[in-house]
Amino acid sequence: MANQSNVPDWMAIETPAGERLLPVYLLLDTSSSMQGAPIRAVQEGLEQFQREVAADPFAREVVKVGVITFSSNAQLLTQGLVPITAFTAPPLEASGVTRLDLAFDVLLESMDRDVKRPVKGGQKGDWRPVVFVLTDGRPTDANGHQTDHLWIPARDRVVNREKGKIKPGIIVAVGCGPGVDEQTLKAISTGVAFRMGTSEAAFVAFFQYLTQSIVSSVQPGVTPDTAIPDVPLPPDIIRIP
């Protein structure tokens, strides 16, 4: 709709700038079982994710990414949340056990530090973070023994927070390969959980689904927990009932 020039000075009105951004956290299993083709596929998938999200005219303006890897330790490889247009997939190496609990601790720390809360007269708040967890097995302790005693309370500290604290909008758990446990995946997520194979095609499909989920979350008045479950699944990804 073109501006009718007789109306005085509307285009000169300065609207206060202030961005509302969508934080996206990718919690990636880099334990030893991911060595070889799986970790390479994840690496390529991250690059694909960056290209495709940055290509969406709306998502490119608001998405910022944090990559947390977990094996024997957990690291926020991006050292904060990085705008998708400036995001470069960090190099990934697979070794060690599967300390998902440490990943949740790092996530909590980053949400409190890097995600903005709304302040009237101060700043717009970010959208609630979207969290994807990709793993090929069950969480372990420091010795590699499978256990739920560490990751469950860590997840609860992320999800069950007091009013006023940043909480994720949704946690989506995706299991790749034969070593995953569906009940564990469902318990990790806050709504939807999936499983997939470990072929290159499966990882490509996963990151395409990830892109579409993020793009669909970027809508006024829409929350990720309502948008993401409606995103159509590619054939290589199976929803866990």
Place this chain on the structure above:
Amino acid sequence: MSFAFVVGDRALSGEDTHPLWMAAYAMADDYLVVGASAVGQMHLARGRPRDDAFAVRAHSPWVVVAVSDGVGSRPLSRYGSAYVTDVLSALLLRALKPAVPDPEAAAALPTQRPKLAPSPDLPSIRFPQSSASKRAAVSAPIFGKIINCLSASFRTVGGPIEEATSPKSLPPLYQAASIAWQPSQPFADAHNRAVTGPPVYQEQESETQSPITAPVNLHEVMRQAFQKTHHGLREHALSLGLTLSDLACTALALILNVETGEVAAAQVGDGAVLGLTAEGSVVELVHGEQTGDSQSTYTLNGPDFEQHLAITSMARRQDDPFMALYVMTDGVSGDLLYSPKQDMLTEWARKVDSNLQNAPTPAQAAGGMLNWLATYEVPGSWDDRTLVVITRKGGRAHGDSHNQSGASSSAQTAEGR
């Protein structure tokens, strides 16, 4: 000068006629009323409809504004927002301006008056007949000419409309009009699901209108109107074959008495009602309760909505009266109220007011404001944008034009609930 009008969105019945863009203007004594509502840029890009709505009703000396934002996650929430603005404004005005007896018309009526019809319109209101009013004598051909003139004025938004209103044979017109733009293609099925049934407002048999005695208790008027609209929304959902949550929406309302300067504002959910004073300060008239989560808001359909309903009423501010009032959805308030630059909010209010004051015609004022709402760019700000402004054209001192810098500006707050 007496005035009466209805402009803006109307409740939707079976066919989805909710336009993508709506603009409206009206004159209410010394006040210019301008409303505009634009579909969000993302909605437009993705073929989704506008979920915002607004309506302005008036009968001198009262002007009533209602604004609503349908929840984005509900594909049919525009049915809720359109209903709420239509019915809420009707209920408010009905409470403020009860039926005025018309001796001539009453003599022609059957002895048994019908019950109030289940309609958001105002069937019980009869406009006073005076010797100055020619409406009763206006014939069909004249009305046709009136419609053509109004259409011509909107076709040339951006140009003068003197020629449109110059014919001397036209009766005095109340300057009020709405114009809307529909999409050229229907929306995708998910957003155009077939719904049936007319808008519904059912008077409950046991319901009695609490007497509103002078002086008018605007706080109570607001509370009752919100309550009735909430109940009506439930009935409306049933009549459309929908659930109440399908029609989830916020609701904001403003009442202004142009003679006394009394103002009342109410809000459930996000958005804002602001006032610009003569000294150039911006006041937030009412504080909508926040959920603490920027992605969620309280809505009128909620069973506990009254716990989150904020209402303010006030007499005319003698020392620093309001020169302009603004009612807006969060598509606009989200860009204004969360900036660290306090002066920017005041400058925004002044410039909007100034643009409306200086527009050559009310139609151009409305067109300009709509165009601006539809096109200004802020990263991440893609929501529908709705703004209704009531600005006082008369009775301003030279320094009240808000075209000058240097006036003190501070954000104040008004006491709520």
